[in-house]
Amino acid sequence: MTQKTTSIPGQFRWSFLLPQYWGIWIVICLLMLLAILPWSIQHRLASALGRFAFKSLKSRRKTTLRNLELCFPEWDTEYRYQQAEQVFIDMMIGVFETLNAWYRPQWFKQRVSIEGLEHIQQAQAAGHGVLLLGTHSSMLDAGGYICAQYFDPDVVYRPQNNPLFDMLIYRCRATIYANQIDHDDMRGLIRHLKNGHAIWYSPDQDFGLKQGVMAPFFGVAAATLTAHRRLLKISKAVAIPLYFYRYGDIKDPRYKILIQAPVTPLPSEDELSDAIRVNQIIESQLRIAPTQYMWFHRRFKTRPEGYEKLY
Template structure:
């Protein structure tokens, strides 16, 4: 249980009926109604909201642009701006896709394809847990839902600060994921891996160097978490890259799940080499659909002495 909340995840509290939560309840009902709209309307709304967010969220916009400049130096300034704007549109599309996954999942029928499922099934058949190396995709829980059509994924999550919002998201995710594991519950995570579960884990954000090293990410040194090395070593699980993305005609989108073979010799005896290899896997994934990633996070915020500031 998270230290932030003194109740079980997903548990309803009578306090949620107090006036301080009424605004959020109204927002929740509104979002549920948005999930039943035709995709054509959802797409137009997402595009409008994406343009608005790109214009109004100045700090996030600057971070996104800077990240793209650093990671894709081959792009012209005009291309960077175009792709940065599309990141915000894809983020809003991901919100609608997540609402569809939660409240109208039949929308995904006949829209999903998968490659490499055998890598997970073979690993589990051999008695191994599977740590699915993924990214913070703008598809959000829609990606988890399409994966759940082929295998049972667990997910590592960070509790929300607002307890009502946390309850809502937890309950909605319960329809998608077999188990939800608090990011602070390392024992639970290891236990599930030892039990042979497949757990979606995203080692692609900057959490400093307390449990990480500086390793190149798109050619630029970035604080890279290494906690997964310990998880794999203790649980005897295997690391399998997983990526999902939207493709095709936006008026009739399709969704692709790409699962690659288990990463050989991970963890090795070299912490830095392992971090480099994982970053390279993430880079390869992101090049497939560059704008379907949360570039508005400060991926290069940790800059030890001797490293040039990015932001």
């Protein structure tokens, strides 16, 4: 019987030098070159690439438009289309911001402000871990980097399918996050919370109803994760909403970290009530900068019997 081998996250393999990975190495080199470009060129490239992606990725465009239609019914058709295109542009801008966070972090100097840091500090001083309730923002790891200027965040991550990309991303994130916790490592996640760590966690995507309930999101029933209730109950951690976003002139952007007071009581005795509260928190965050969210994911894909299909 052969023993199963497990790879160590971020570990280099000699197999990465085989021809099957050469194309990826070229892409990696290209990304590193893009990271050293002036911001004036980066944001122009991002705008052009975002518009191209919006026109080319028809399925993602359709999903984005449908999500915005469901969540912002007050927007007229023309404005909704403009905002959908901006979602793709902001996604590409977020890619360049991530590259800057990985390879040129000094670019963010004097561009970041924070509000509510005392909520994390007080919770940790009282011996509690902190589960930071956030969203899948298009700022990607740039948001993690700007948070790391003020406190030591951990992150829950999902390994990439391609092992070379997974190694690259893991190593780059290691310069930002204190710890990276595999999404399947629940014991590790609980251990870090019990040890007083602050962990970024995003319960804002549709993973079905095995670990969730149907709860309103922007007034539309959506499969909503409830796993964080168990994490909080077992670890005695505190749930604190965190949101980071870009604002101001895109030619000279600024970044804001918004940390709100702990959500109490969470968990309560009512699973549905907790899901509704968390969704309301996420809604309020997204209304600050709507196009900086990954609306191209099918947030309402789970439709149990009795619920109308939306896509």
